[in-house]
Amino acid sequence: MTEDSARRDEAGQPPVDPSETQEVDLSRTQEIGPPPGQPPLLPQEPAHEPQQEPSRPSAWADSTWAPDGGTRSQSTPQEWHAGETPAYAQSTAGYPAYTQNAYAASAAPSGSAPTTKRGPGWFGVFLIAGLAALLAGLGGGLLGGWLGATDPFDGLDLPNAGSTGPTPEAGPGATTRPDGSVANIAAKAIPSVVTIRVEAGEGDGTGSGWVLDDKGHIVTNNHVVSAAASGGKITVVLTNGKQATATIVGRDVSYDLAVLKVNRTDLTPLPLGDSSKVVVGDPVIAVGAPLGLESTVTTGIVSALNRPVTPGEADDQSFINAIQTDAAINPGNSGGPLLDMQGRVIGVNSAIARVAGTAIGGQSGNIGVGFAIPSAQVQTTVDQLIRTGKAEHPIIGVLLDREYQGEGVRIATDSGDTPAVTPNGPAAKAGLKAGDVITAFEGRPMIDPDALVVAIRSKPVGSTVTLTVLRDGKPRDVKMVLQGRSD
Numbered sequence: 001m002t003e004d005s006a007r008r009d010e011a012g013q014p015p016v017d018p019s020e021t022q023e024v025d026l027s028r029t030q031e032i033g034p035p036p037g038q039p040p041l042l043p044q045e046p047a048h049e050p051q052q053e054p055s056r057p058s059a060w061a062d063s064t065w066a067p068d069g070g071t072r073s074q075s076t077p078q079e080w081h082a083g084e085t086p087a088y089a090q091s092t093a094g095y096p097a098y099t100q101n102a103y104a105a106s107a108a109p110s111g112s113a114p115t116t117k118r119g120p121g122w123f124g125v126f127l128i129a130g131l132a133a134l135l136a137g138l139g140g141g142l143l144g145g146w147l148g149a150t151d152p153f154d155g156l157d158l159p160n161a162g163s164t165g166p167t168p169e170a171g172p173g174a175t176t177r178p179d180g181s182v183a184n185i186a187a188k189a190i191p192s193v194v195t196i197r198v199e200a201g202e203g204d205g206t207g208s209g210w211v212l213d214d215k216g217h218i219v220t221n222n223h224v225v226s227a228a229a230s231g232g233k234i235t236v237v238l239t240n241g242k243q244a245t246a247t248i249v250g251r252d253v254s255y256d257l258a259v260l261k262v263n264r265t266d267l268t269p270l271p272l273g274d275s276s277k278v279v280v281g282d283p284v285i286a287v288g289a290p291l292g293l294e295s296t297v298t299t300g301i302v303s304a305l306n307r308p309v310t311p312g313e314a315d316d317q318s319f320i321n322a323i324q325t326d327a328a329i330n331p332g333n334s335g336g337p338l339l340d341m342q343g344r345v346i347g348v349n350s351a352i353a354r355v356a357g358t359a360i361g362g363q364s365g366n367i368g369v370g371f372a373i374p375s376a377q378v379q380t381t382v383d384q385l386i387r388t389g390k391a392e393h394p395i396i397g398v399l400l401d402r403e404y405q406g407e408g409v410r411i412a413t414d415s416g417d418t419p420a421v422t423p424n425g426p427a428a429k430a431g432l433k434a435g436d437v438i439t440a441f442e443g444r445p446m447i448d449p450d451a452l453v454v455a456i457r458s459k460p461v462g463s464t465v466t467l468t469v470l471r472d473g474k475p476r477d478v479k480m481v482l483q484g485r486s487d
Contacts, residue, residue: 397425
């Protein structure tokens with residue numbers, strides 16, 4: 001296989017390893033659609049017809065890897081159904097009316113006798129009628145004068161009025177709650193978080209994004225907008241309902257990031273934080289549009305760091321050195337920010353886990369295991385996407401043995417004219433050979449090929465890294481400089 005093979009990563013761009021990932025499924029979170037059995041939002045809500053989800057095999061079924069350069073096959077994972085906003089998210093029309101009398105009747109103790117009240121009498125009737133006539137005349141005069149003097153729709157914020165209009169303002173929590181509180185941070189951040197709607201031939205969907213700068217750049221996940229990459233419409237919806245058509249500046253499958261551009265320069269950007277300073281247990285805030293419900297705020301903590309996550313399948317697979325959080329993340333949250341308690345973006349929400357083998361109508365959505373792309377990776381990749389439209393991926397120049405079951409990650413053996421170690425690549429210059437076993441990367445134990453690929457891709461191109469390599473039963477540390485490649 002050649003260096004330019006479409007399905008080869010120099011660290012081994014792998015499919016998901018069945019032996020390592022049977023406990024959970026990873027599901028991206030941009031699509032919307034209520035899962036069957038969704039609890040009603042209002043009392044006595046009329047039942048909605050459950051959506052029939054397509055039957056698809058597990059994301060890890062029949063996953064294969066051909067080290068000789070053949071393509072891998074991997075079945076499509078179960079995903080949320082795209083393109084249907086829940087009825088309860090669209091409108092409350094059709095819900096039964098709840099009157100005070102009806103509520104009082106339903107709240108009365110069973111068996112209690114009804115209470116009988118006398119009417120107001122004739123004098124009361126005439127008095128009420130007279131007052132009603134007087135108020136109607138006065139109100140009509142005032143309303144007529146107002147209609148004659150002003151346009152009744154002047155100044156109204158119509159959702160579909162186009163891409164121009166006032167910038168969303170921070171909510172009252174920004175001033176009525178103390179600095180550093182969740183309410184204060186949310187009120188300041190929400191105006192900078194947008195809902196992204198995608199209309200494309202592959203289907204409609206929705207996700208989240210956030211304002212990067214004052215030039216109209218919006219950051220989101222690649223999988224939120226990829227359906228419209230070859231044709232379609234992307235609409236950015238601000239918190240005040242204003243809409244703007246967006247174009248794709250650049251996107252990267254491997255890092256699952258994309259940058260959009262809208263024709264506005266008056267939006268307030270969110271500040272970027274330093275994900276390298278985050279520790280397990282730090283409180284965090286997730287903002288986005290789960291199930292199309294814009295401006296939703298959830299809270300939690302950082303549950304783990306450097307979690308190797310590989311959502312997606314085939315040519316749409318991503319490799320994320322993720323921040324794990326228990327803040328509620330659901331379909332539609334993808335692309336939204338994960339904030340620290342200073343209101344800075346420390347991650348971009350990208351994926352969730354669910355119990356393996358469960359139907360999309362069963363155990364789905366948030367189970368307290370969500371994953372975000374660290375802001376350090378976001379900053380590097382987004383800068384490259386804005387400058388060149390694509391991102392560079394760091395490589396070490398080896399093929400990995402997917403059949404190896406021992407400790408560490410073994411470099412594959414040479415196959416025909418295809419060397420397992422790329423000539424003049426970083427690994428070759430460091431003296432690595434076919435059959436060597438990589439047991440650690442920068443001191444972190446490597447347990448499978450996915451973990452190694454994710455660890456390599458978390459570093460900038462040009463970084464000097466240290467690998468611990470086992471050869472003939474003897475460990476040794478080797479240093480190498482990561483090279484870059486754009487797919």
